[in-house]
Amino acid sequence: MNAIAPSFPAHVQTGALSIRNLSKTYPLKGRPVPVLQGIDLDIRPGEFVSILGASGCGKSTLLRLIVGLDPDYQGQILLDGQPLNGPGLERGIVFQDHRLFPWMTLQQNIALALKNHDLGTAQKQRLVDEHIALVGLRGYEQAYPHQLSGGMAQRGAIARALVNKPKVLLLDEPFGALDALTRVRLQQELQRIWVQERCTVIMVTHDIEEALYLGDRVIVMEANPGRIGEQVQLELAHPRQRDTALLFQHKQRLLAQLVGH
Amino acid sequence: MSPFKALTWLVSPLALLALWAAVADAALFPANLLVPPLEVWRSFADLLATGELQEHLAGSLSRLSLGFAAGALAGLAFGTAMALSDTVEAYCAPLFHTLRQIPSIALIPMLVLLLGIDETFKVVIVAKTAFFPVALATVEGIRAIPRSHFEVAAVYRLRWPTLVARIALPAAVPAIVTGVRVALTRAWVVLVACELLAADSGLGQMIEMGRQMLRIDVVMVGVAITGVIGFALDFSLRRVERRLSGWQVAGR
Ligand SMILES: Nc1ncnc2c1ncn2[C@@H]1O[C@H](COP(=O)(O)OP(=O)(O)O)[C@@H](O)[C@H]1O
Ligand SMILES: [Mg+2]
Secondary structure (H helix, E strand, O other): OOOOEOOOOOOOOOOOEEEEEEEEEEEEOOEEEEEEEEEEEEEOOOOEEEEEEOOOOOHHHHHHHHHOOOOOOEEEEEEOOEEOOOOOOOEEEEOOOOOOOOOOOHHHHHHHHOOOOOOOHHHHHHHHHHHHHHOOOOOOOOOOHHHOOHHHHHHHHHHHHHOOOOOEEEEEOOOOOOOHHHHHHHHHHHHHHHHHHOOEEEEEEOOHHHHHHHOOEEEEEEOOOEEEEEEEEOOOOEOOOOOOHHHHHHHHHHHHHHHOO | OHHHHOOHHHHHHHHHHHHHHHHHHOOOOOOOOOOOHHHHHHHHHHHHHHOHHHHHHHHHHHHHHHHHHHHHHHHHHHHHHHHHOHHHHHHHHHHHHHHOOOOHHHHHHHHHHHHOOOHHHHHHHHHHHHHHHHHHHHHHHHHOOOHHHHHHHHHOOOOHHHHHHHHHHHHHHHHHHHHHHHHHHHHHHHHHHHHHHOOOOOHHHHHHHHHHOOOHHHHHHHHHHHHHHHHHHHHHHHHHHHHHOHHHHHHO
């Protein structure tokens, strides 16, 4: 049962993200403080990129810029060569907290994401059902978020982000608030889903193992101001085993580098 | 036990009734001042039979609905404006927070001089009483909507009608309904008080007339009805509140 998927399948054509000389400042007591500086990044269509960095180094800010929640930055963000302008349905995001609306059922939450898609009701319904099944939540369609466990709610958030079939999926510490066992389960699930969907993924995390297990590439972000540090290319097909020697070596090295000094 | 459990709330009113009957029976107070429950009940039946009670009730409730609707709607509009606009906030907030500290009762002398003791005065004071709690709850309800809700809406490019109907309103409505509930009971209390002072109909006027003619039985009927109506108004809005915020209560 070891269906080996190629690391970069040829059939994925769109979802290339180019970030050129991206900088961002936040005003602090009236003075601009650089949060991101000179970020250059090219992400291939269908690539899974993990971004690893200490808390406060600007990872969430970077994702917020890419998803289009904050238009105030310098530099360029291009999706398939086109400059981005605000949020768009071709980009989905999952935050650390699931952010499902508490007064809507799981089904309604996911359907709301399809609100601006030009599809018939039946087709939307089918997409919603499909994605609920994809994340393994069949039977919980009518459940409210407070009736779901943390892990289930986060699965729901992933389904909501994927229901528009985005070219780029952004994950901001998606499993950071979950217990260790649930986290491991969901990492596996995410790998399965990604192998199936093959969209471009940028996942921010501060968990080295998670970054290595899932990423085709692991990018270390440095702080003050946030910039790209070391990059690790992982030529290892998905789905992966956790205990691969290669991953272990990288882990030791990155750990020494991040915590060492 | 369970069929009786549903009736536990009856114990305290019955105890109060028994105490009242016992004290009246012991003749600690003159019988025309502390009227025994049974006689009050008879007066109630009489007032009901002559239609007098219904007339007073209709007078009070129509004032309440008119004044309350005006005040609550104005409060909703003003609260929304103040929550969404920094300009409105900057110009109005200090005045608003000062005015809302003034008890409605304290305005009665001034309003009577300005508006006379007719309908206008009572409707205005009910509207004023309803306005402030609703406005305050609306401001706070809207302000308390987490920014993350709006970010999710932006990510899925929801247009503003959807944003208002599916996100802002459901998020703010439980708080607003609580404000409306507080406003309604306060408005009712203030209205009856105003009718006591100046009116030619209404529950308060019935109480005042009873006092002047030393018909304490009529006074007590009026007092009891005021309480029951207030309870009914509050109870029904509580039901609405619970329905609208079920997701919140269950979530905690
Ligand atoms: N809205 C904001 N206003 C001012 N400073 C901010 C804002 N958001 C984030 N920051 C600052 O920017 C830096 C990076 O934040 P963030 O991107 O959230 O970091 P990370 O996700 O890597 O933990 C932090 O120092 C944070 O204090
Ligand atoms: Mg963050």
